[in-house]
Amino acid sequence: MAPRPKVSREDISDAAFRLVRREGIDRLTAKALAAEAGCSTQPVFWYFSGMAEVEEEVTVRAKALFAERLRRTREGVNPFKTVGLNYIGFAKEETNLFKLLYMSGRTGSPGLPEDENVPFAVDVIVREKGISEKDALRVFRELWLFSHGIATMVATETASFNDGDVESMLTDVYSGVLMKIRSEKE
Numbered sequence: 001m002a003p004r005p006k007v008s009r010e011d012i013s014d015a016a017f018r019l020v021r022r023e024g025i026d027r028l029t030a031k032a033l034a035a036e037a038g039c040s041t042q043p044v045f046w047y048f049s050g051m052a053e054v055e056e057e058v059t060v061r062a063k064a065l066f067a068e069r070l071r072r073t074r075e076g077v078n079p080f081k082t083v084g085l086n087y088i089g090f091a092k093e094e095t096n097l098f099k100l101l102y103m104s105g106r107t108g109s110p111g112l113p114e115d116e117n118v119p120f121a122v123d124v125i126v127r128e129k130g131i132s133e134k135d136a137l138r139v140f141r142e143l144w145l146f147s148h149g150i151a152t153m154v155a156t157e158t159a160s161f162n163d164g165d166v167e168s169m170l171t172d173v174y175s176g177v178l179m180k181i182r183s184e185k186e
Contacts, residue, residue, distance in 0.1 A: 021097055084170045122136045
């Protein structure tokens with residue numbers, strides 16, 4: 001009978017998430033994961049078919065954390081600006097997870113209709129501005145491109161922005177896109 005593992009699948013999953021959160025997805029190797037979990041590499045492969053499965057589990061957890069952070073409210077800030085601020089805040093606070101989800105090419109393209117967070121953001125715009133879903137998607141995409149640029153600069157440490165400046169810029173872009181949509185309808 002094989003010896004019973006001293007670590008569980010959950011222990012290894014937790015260790016993988018901690019490692020990626022701290023050091024980035026490129027540091028996730030069987031050897032590094034085993035060291036983080038305090039075991040040999042053997043238990044990693046008892047529970048997972050390979051490192052691709054470990055990476056997928058980390059990605060699922062990162063997406064869940066991102067979705068939770070995206071939906072946080074901010075007192076005194078309108079809901080859509082809050083989404084933009086939270087997106088950029090995630091890039092700042094969870095840089096390695098942001099890079100995994102939105103800069104690594106591993107998880108598809110954020111901001112496109114396939115991203116599970118898009119319906120939430122579009123619904124916020126529809127409720128806030130009373131515009132069609134099609135127009136709200138346009139507003140979302142244009143603001144997402146803007147927000148993603150800022151978030152990428154924050155994550156790569158090429159620029160730094162405070163919340164007040166970001167909020168002001170988001171307001172300007174948001175207002176401009178809405179004004180353009182309204183003018184096209186006249």
